[in-house]
Every structure is written in C-alpha cells, then in structure tokens.
Amino acid sequence: MNIHPFDEALHLEAAGSAQPDTWLGTTSPAYWNMVGPFGGTTAAIAVRAVMLHPLLLGEPIALTVNYAAALSAGAFEVTAKAVRTNRSTQHWSIEQRQTDPTTGDSVVVTTATAVTAARRSSWSASESPMPVLNRATAGPRFAFANAEWTHRYDIRAARGGLPQNWDGAEAMGDDASLTQLWVRDEPPRPLDFASLAAMADAFYPRIWLRRPLQVPAGTVSITTYFHASSAQLAQSGTAYLLGQAKAQAFNNGFFDQTAQLWNEDGHLVATSHQIVYYKS
Amino acid sequence: MNIHPFDEALHLEAAGSAQPDTWLGTTSPAYWNMVGPFGGTTAAIAVRAVMLHPLLLGEPIALTVNYAAALSAGAFEVTAKAVRTNRSTQHWSIEQRQTDPTTGDSVVVTTATAVTAARRSSWSASESPMPVLNRATAGPRFAFANAEWTHRYDIRAARGGLPQNWDGAEAMGDDASLTQLWVRDEPPRPLDFASLAAMADAFYPRIWLRRPLQVPAGTVSITTYFHASSAQLAQSGTAYLLGQAKAQAFNNGFFDQTAQLWNEDGHLVATSHQIVYYKS
Numbered sequence: 001m002n003i004h005p006f007d008e009a010l011h012l013e014a015a016g017s018a019q020p021d022t023w024l025g026t027t028s029p030a031y032w033n034m035v036g037p038f039g040g041t042t043a044a045i046a047v048r049a050v051m052l053h054p055l056l057l058g059e060p061i062a063l064t065v066n067y068a069a070a071l072s073a074g075a076f077e078v079t080a081k082a083v084r085t086n087r088s089t090q091h092w093s094i095e096q097r098q099t100d101p102t103t104g105d106s107v108v109v110t111t112a113t114a115v116t117a118a119r120r121s122s123w124s125a126s127e128s129p130m131p132v133l134n135r136a137t138a139g140p141r142f143a144f145a146n147a148e149w150t151h152r153y154d155i156r157a158a159r160g161g162l163p164q165n166w167d168g169a170e171a172m173g174d175d176a177s178l179t180q181l182w183v184r185d186e187p188p189r190p191l192d193f194a195s196l197a198a199m200a201d202a203f204y205p206r207i208w209l210r211r212p213l214q215v216p217a218g219t220v221s222i223t224t225y226f227h228a229s230s231a232q233l234a235q236s237g238t239a240y241l242l243g244q245a246k247a248q249a250f251n252n253g254f255f256d257q258t259a260q261l262w263n264e265d266g267h268l269v270a271t272s273h274q275i276v277y278y279k280s
Numbered sequence: 281m282n283i284h285p286f287d288e289a290l291h292l293e294a295a296g297s298a299q300p301d302t303w304l305g306t307t308s309p310a311y312w313n314m315v316g317p318f319g320g321t322t323a324a325i326a327v328r329a330v331m332l333h334p335l336l337l338g339e340p341i342a343l344t345v346n347y348a349a350a351l352s353a354g355a356f357e358v359t360a361k362a363v364r365t366n367r368s369t370q371h372w373s374i375e376q377r378q379t380d381p382t383t384g385d386s387v388v389v390t391t392a393t394a395v396t397a398a399r400r401s402s403w404s405a406s407e408s409p410m411p412v413l414n415r416a417t418a419g420p421r422f423a424f425a426n427a428e429w430t431h432r433y434d435i436r437a438a439r440g441g442l443p444q445n446w447d448g449a450e451a452m453g454d455d456a457s458l459t460q461l462w463v464r465d466e467p468p469r470p471l472d473f474a475s476l477a478a479m480a481d482a483f484y485p486r487i488w489l490r491r492p493l494q495v496p497a498g499t500v501s502i503t504t505y506f507h508a509s510s511a512q513l514a515q516s517g518t519a520y521l522l523g524q525a526k527a528q529a530f531n532n533g534f535f536d537q538t539a540q541l542w543n544e545d546g547h548l549v550a551t552s553h554q555i556v557y558y559k560s
Binding site for chain 1: 341342344346348349363364366369371373375387388389391392393395397399400401402403404405406407408409450454455456457490491500501503505507508509526527528529530531532533534536538540548551553555557558559560
C-alpha cells in the first residue's frame with residue numbers, strides 16, 4: 001500500500017524517552033512552496049504532534065500557527081507540550097525548530113498553540129449557510145508551476161480564481177477579494193483534522209485578487225477553529241470541501257483573510273483567519 | 281493626576297535582571313468578571329508585556345490569547361519572550377502564571393503568542409465598510425450587575441443588545457447573533473493597542489443572543505489582528521469605536537465569534553475572532 005504524500009509529509013518519529021514532547025520530521029518536497037514548505041503542512045504538523053501525544057485529551061478545537069521563518073529543506077523537530085489540562089479542555093504550546101546551517105544552533109521556525117477538548121453533545125446551529133454554487137461550471141484546476149504543493153490539491157474556483165490579467169487594475173466593491181472554491185487532496189484522502197488545518201491555508205493571497213500584481217506575500221499567522229468531531233470529518237470522506245475566503249483590510253504591508261470551509265452536507269467544519277505580509 | 285483604572289489593571293513591574301522577560305502584576309477588582317478577570321484585560325496584559333520589552337521590534341499586528349484557567353484574585357507573573365526576530369517582524373511567546381494556592385506550584389493560567397512588525401507605508405484598502413448606524417438611537421448603556429468590568433466601559437448597542445426576554449426562543453436567520461455597538465473606556469481613555477485588544481473581547485456571549493438563556497459561557501481562545509499604527513490609534517483619542525460581532529457556528533459546546541472594530545473615521549482598526557465554550 002502506498003502512503004499518501006500528505007501522510008509522508010506529516011511523518012513524525014518520537015525523539016525518545018528523554019524528550020517525551022518532541023518529534024522528528026523532515027520537510028516534504030511534494031508540498032514545497034516557493035521559499036519553504038506550504039504553510040498548510042506546517043499547520044498540519046502542529047496538529048499531528050498534538051494528536052500523537054500520549055497525554056492528549058479530546059480533539060482539536062482551536063489552532064494558531066505563527067510562521068516565524070521559512071523552513072529550510074530537511075530535518076526539523078517539533079515539540080508539543082500540554083501546558084494545562086483541565087477537566088474537559090487542554091492547552092498546548094508547540095514549537096518547531098531547525099538547525100541553523102551557518103551557526104549550528106537550534107532556532108525557532110514556527111510557534112503554535114492549540115486547544116483540545118472533550119466535546120459533549122449540545123444544542124448546535126450554524127449561522128453561515130454554505131453558498132449555493134454549481135461545481136460543474138467551476139473554473140479549471142488551480143496549479144502554480146513553481147509551487148509544487150498546488151499539485152497535491154484539486155482546487156477549482158467558482159468565483160475569484162486567479163486573475164487572468166496581472167495588470168494591477170484594482171477590483172472594487174465589498175467582495176473584491178472573495179474567492180469561493182472546491183478543494184480536496186490529490187490524490188483523494190479522507191478528511192481529518194490535519195488535512196483540514198492544511199486546507200484552511202490553501203487560498204492564494206487575497207492581495208493578488210484585489211490588485212492583480214504578483215507581489216511577494218506570505219502568511220504570518222493563521223488561526224483555525226474546528227466545528228466538527230473526527231467522526232464527522234471522517235464522514236466527509238474524500239469528497240470536496242467548499243471553501244470561501246476574503247480579506248477585510250489591507251493595511252501598510254499586512255492584510256487579513258477570513259475563511260470558511262463546508263463539507264458536502266453543508267456542515268461548516270472550520271472557520272479560519274490569517275494575517276498575511278504583502279509587499280507593494 | 282489619577283491613574284486610569286485600565287492602566288492600573290495593566291501595571292507591571294520588571295521581575296529583575298535575572299528574569300529579563302518577566303513582569304509582575306496583580307489582578308484588578310475594577311475589571312473583575314464573574315469567575316476571574318475580564319478576558320480583555322488578560323489580552324491587554326499580554327500586549328503590555330510585549331510592548332514593555334526592551335527588545336521590541338515594531339508594533340503589534342497579531343495577538344492570540346488562550347485562556348487556560350480562570351485566574352485567582354491576586355498576584356501573577358507574565359513572561360514575554362522574543363523567540364524569533366527577523367528583519368521587519370518579531371515573534372513572541374507569552375505565558376501568564378500564578379501560584380496554585382493549594383500546592384504552592386507556579387501554574388500556567390494563560391498562553392499567548394504575538395507578532396510585532398515594523399510596517400512600511402504601502403497600498404492599503406478596506407473591504408469592510410463601517411455599518412451606517414445612528415448613535416442617537418442606540419440602546420441604553422450595557423451593564424451587568426455581577427460583572428464589575430462592564431462598568432469600566434460605555435457600551436451601547438444599536439442592534440443585538442442583551443435579550444429582553446430570557447425565554448430560550450431561538451432567533452433565526454443568518455444574522456441572528458449579530459451585535460452592533462459603540463464602545464469606549466469609562467472613564468474615557470485614549471485608544472492604544474492594549475485597550476483595543478481588550479475591547480475586541482467586550483461583546484457578551486453570542487449564544488445568549490441566538491438562544492436567550494443565560495447559560496455558562498467563556499472565551500477559550502481569542503485572536504486579534506491590528507490594522508493601524510499606534511499613531512493612527514492615538515488619533516482616535518477617546519472617541520467611541522463601532523464594534524460588530526457575530527457567530528458563524530455553534531457546535532457541541534463551542535461557538536466562534538468574528539468581530540470588527542472601526543474608529544469614528546471609518547477606519548477598520550482591528551478584526552478579531554474567538555472560540556467560546558458554552559453549556560446548554
């Protein structure tokens with residue numbers, strides 16, 4: 001049986017009993033972005049480290065990942081510490097480190113926090129109905145030649161696909177930076193918390209849509225809230241998710257992005273927010 | 281000159297040269313909530329600790345605060361470490377601790393991360409125009425007798441104020457949990473990053489609006505992105521901010537809240553998101 005490239009990218013080995021919170025991994029060429037790994041895999045590695053931990057209580061409900069530096073290709077270590085365990089919630093502090101090739105020092109490349117919880121059934125409701133869109137009329141599959149990770153997803157925009165003309169002509173209106181798309185792993189892979197955390201980061205930079213110039217842009221920090229259990233995610237199987245993303249503000253070098261992801265049944269499985277560096 | 285109660289709540293003393301990242305503070309009765317300090321002050325203390333640090337680069341652009349445990353009334357320490365400093369951004373890991381009265385151990389009560397950045401002027405735009413509302417017709421000032429912190433704000437809802445009837449009759453529609461309000465410190469205090477971080481947490485639980493029952497609810501994690509410089513915030517002076525908040529999903533014990541805050545000039549100064557525990 002072949003291992004899915006996403007699971008290969010997330011493969012972690014325990015560092016040993018002297019470092020019970022630490023796992024060792026290697027960056028994946030299959031999910032390489034322009035100057036480092038796809039940020040979605042970095043978020044997924046944080047989720048994986050937490051979910052591998054023997055002290056884990058419950059399942060992820062919140063994840064914040066701060067991209068402190070572009071990773072180099074190669075080995076990394078990730079440490080996930082349960083800094084506080086309550087009756088039904090648990091708080092995690094996560095750090096990813098690499099050895100600086102120049103100095104030989106271990107340096108922080110990513111910080112993250114996560115909250116896991118043992119959920120109980122309760123009154124539940126959505127206030128964000130899934131947009132009604134027709135997949136048959138969606139645009140072509142998204143791929144960026146020099147971003148290998150884009151080939152590991154099947155992403156098709158119904159609205160707000162990549163600009164046709166990189167002419168810098170500013171799109172106007174309150175939804176100028178809105179993208180609506182379908183997304184699934186390629187090859188298909190059953191949905192779980194790790195892949196959902198990655199898909200929340202699978203939208204191209206909003207600045208490119210609002211003002212079509214291929215300026216440098218990169219996520220600085222992303223926060224994702226999970227609104228489903230692992231059992232509910234597993235029910236989504238390998239089906240597409242419907243994703244939506246838009247910016248609220250572009251201000252002197254940083255814009256935000258707010259995003260939602262629904263499964264085919266219309267369940268809002270995750271909401272996500274990120275702040276992104278851009279040059280202009 | 282009197283010190284504003286907010287500055288009193290945020291008063292931090294350096295722990296000394298042996299602990300250059302640590303500050304000592306005390307919880308404020310003036311900002312007490314039902315079972316601990318108002319979470320907004322906790323967020324503001326994280327901001328303050330970062331901004332006091334001699335190694336600070338730039339100004340806050342992102343803040344995530346995880347409420348690991350309700351604080352006890354009394355002393356705390358807060359540690360803010362610059363874990364990575366780049367050319368124009370800096371990543372902070374923050375922990376707030378208290379002494380457990382039973383065991384005498386120092387235990388984590390709050391974790392946080394922040395990103396600060398030296399911004400450069402660039403092309404900027406908003407995609408979230410301020411709602412057009414008339415303050416003259418807003419509701420009465422919000423106050424909760426048993427939540428002392430509510431008396432430290434002047435909050436007036438134009439829409440989505442506290443329910444009149446706690447009858448559990450579910451509000452329906454895509455904006456069922458939407459609140460729009462004006463907010464400023466009481467007494468008035470010039471806006472800064474710390475007070476903005478606190479105001480982002482000044483909305484009462486969305487579950488109470490969607491389903492009017494006073495069930496227990498509390499923020500688990502909040503993330504705020506700042507879309508203004510300290511100079512721009514200072515220009516807002518003591519004027520009201522217009523705040524808007526709504527939930528996107530209520531799922532088995534946790535709901536999310538997405539929020540925006542504009543100054544009187546219509547500048548979107550912050551966007552914020554939180555995940556909130558609720559019982560039902």
